[in-house]
Amino acid sequence: MTVRFEFDYKELSALEDKLRKLPDNVEKIINDVLHKTGIELVTDSIIERMPLSDKKKKHAKTSKPFRSEKFNLGFEIKPKRQFYYLVFPNDALGTSLGKNEQEFMEIGLERSINKIVEEINAKADEKLKEELK
Numbered sequence: 001m002t003v004r005f006e007f008d009y010k011e012l013s014a015l016e017d018k019l020r021k022l023p024d025n026v027e028k029i030i031n032d033v034l035h036k037t038g039i040e041l042v043t044d045s046i047i048e049r050m051p052l053s054d055k056k057k058k059h060a061k062t063s064k065p066f067r068s069e070k071f072n073l074g075f076e077i078k079p080k081r082q083f084y085y086l087v088f089p090n091d092a093l094g095t096s097l098g099k100n101e102q103e104f105m106e107i108g109l110e111r112s113i114n115k116i117v118e119e120i121n122a123k124a125d126e127k128l129k130e131e132l133k
Contacts, residue, residue, distance in 0.1 A: 002076055002077060002078040002079075002105070003042065003046070003076070003077050003105045003106060003108070003109040004074065004075075004076045004077075005034065005038060005042065005074050005075055005076075005109060005113070005116070006073065006074035007030070007073045007074065015117070015120065015121060015124065018121070018124050018125070018128065019124060021128060021131075022124060022127055022128060022131070026124075027072065027073065029120070029123050029124060029127060030073060030120055031070075031072065031073065032123070033116065033119045033120045033123055034070075034073070034074065034075055034116065034120075035070045035075060037116065037119050038075060038112070038116045038119075039068045039070075039075050039077065041112040041115050041116060042075075042077055042108060042109050042112045042116075043066050043068070043077060043108075045107075045108035045109070045111050045112045046066070046077065046104055046105050046108030046109070047061055047065075047066075047108075048108070049104035049107055049108050050086070050104050051104075060079070060083045060085075060086055063083070064080075065079055065080055065082075065083035065086065066078065066079055066080065066083075067079075067080050077105070077109075086105075
């Protein structure tokens with residue numbers, strides 16, 4: 001199970017005018033936010049929603065279970081190899097069979113999108129103010 005954040009044109013429509021006014025490479029501003037703040041926000045939001053079993057063992061929730069792949073205007077968050085079992089409670093498989101799907105990864109991503117877009121707006125505003133000086 002992975003979650004992938006990519007910009008869709010519809011999501012960018014609110015930023016479009018502001019970004020056109022920036023003379024520098026807008027992709028760099030967006031990528032900086034996505035690859036630093038965005039990955040951190042989404043990962044933290046996913047971990048916050050993850051289940052924690054009563055078993056006496058190393059739990060994914062407390063063990064930095066994810067890795068990320070960065071690409072232009074997006075990123076993907078995946079469980080590390082030793083935590084591939086995270087798909088089971090998320091999809092109600094394995095020992096979670098018959099229980100409700102938890103979809104902690106998808107919900108964690110959804111809950112982070114507005115914060116990521118706000119951060120891009122803030123960085124674009126900063127850059128515009130610098131250019132107007």
